[in-house]
Amino acid sequence: MAIAKNLRELRGGMSALELSRRSGVARNTIAALERGEGNPTIDTLYALADALGVPLAALLESAPASPLVVRAGAGTHVEGAALEAELLERFERPGVFGELYAIRFHAGRVREAPPHPFGVEERLHLLTGRVRVGPVGEAVELGPGDYAAYSGSVPHVYEALEDASGTLLMLTGRSSR
Numbered sequence: 001m002a003i004a005k006n007l008r009e010l011r012g013g014m015s016a017l018e019l020s021r022r023s024g025v026a027r028n029t030i031a032a033l034e035r036g037e038g039n040p041t042i043d044t045l046y047a048l049a050d051a052l053g054v055p056l057a058a059l060l061e062s063a064p065a066s067p068l069v070v071r072a073g074a075g076t077h078v079e080g081a082a083l084e085a086e087l088l089e090r091f092e093r094p095g096v097f098g099e100l101y102a103i104r105f106h107a108g109r110v111r112e113a114p115p116h117p118f119g120v121e122e123r124l125h126l127l128t129g130r131v132r133v134g135p136v137g138e139a140v141e142l143g144p145g146d147y148a149a150y151s152g153s154v155p156h157v158y159e160a161l162e163d164a165s166g167t168l169l170m171l172t173g174r175s176s177r
Contacts, residue, residue: 002059002060002076003033003036003040003045003059003060004033004034004035004036006058006059006060007030007033007034007048007059008034010052010054010058010059011034011052014052016030016031016034019048019051019052022051023047023048023050023051023052024047025044025047025048025051029044030048033048041079041080042056042078042079042080042083042085043080045059045060045078046113046114046116047114050114050115050116050117053117054097055090055097055098055099055120056078056087056099057087057090057097057099058090058097060076060078060087060090068089070088070089073086075087075088075101075102080111081106081109081111082105082106082109082110082111082158082159082160083103083104083105083106083109083111083158083160084103084104084106085101085102085103085104086101086102086103087099087100087101088100088101088102103124103164104163104164104165105129105131105158105160105163105164105165106160106163107129107160107161107162107163107164108160109159109160110157110158110159110160111157111158111159112136112155112156112157113152113155113156113157113158114155115152115153115154115155115156116152116153117153118153119153120151120152120153121149121150121151121152121153122149122150122151122152122156123147123148123149124142124147124148124149125146125147126142126143126144126145126146126147126164127144127145127165128144128163128164128165129143129144129160129161129162129163129164129165130142130143130160130161130162130164131158131159131160131161131164132157132158132159132161133148133150133156133157133158133159134148134150134156134157135150135151135154135155135156135157136154136155136156136157138150139156139157139159141161
């Protein structure tokens with residue numbers, strides 16, 4: 001499993017106890033994930049990625065060789081109560097990283113996301129449905145075809161006002177690597 005391998009590599013010399021302290025994720029959960037066991041939530045994975053100073057995609061899969069083709073439904077899938085995300089691409093250049101996701105929002109559900117590392121920006125292009133997204137207290141409503149860009153390094157929200165599918169989310173920022 002990619003998460004197990006990537007988590008072990010990204011943790012490097014950091015102890016599981018230290019990662020647990022920084023992320024708020026139980027040490028037993030970290031150990032289970034590194035053994036390829038368990039089914040982590042998106043919140044658990046974001047907490048680990050943020051504590052490691054890497055984008056979420058760094059935990060989900062390794063950078064692909066080119067050319068990249070991701071068939072429908074073949075990307076790494078992560079599910080939460082308010083939304084599902086499928087990682088389509090992760091890229092990293094010196095000092096910069098990016099992730100591209102297909103997102104499916106669940107109507108009537110809200111996800112309040114904690115801040116990502118400083119400098120992370122989110123860009124969302126909504127294809128169907130209606131959502132509210134953006135920094136808590138400044139979220140904007142989007143409809144089909146709308147686009148928004150906002151800081152991901154502050155608490156932010158994803159709220160589906162109705163089912164919304166086929167949306168794309170890209171996270172970009174300065175890489176700590």
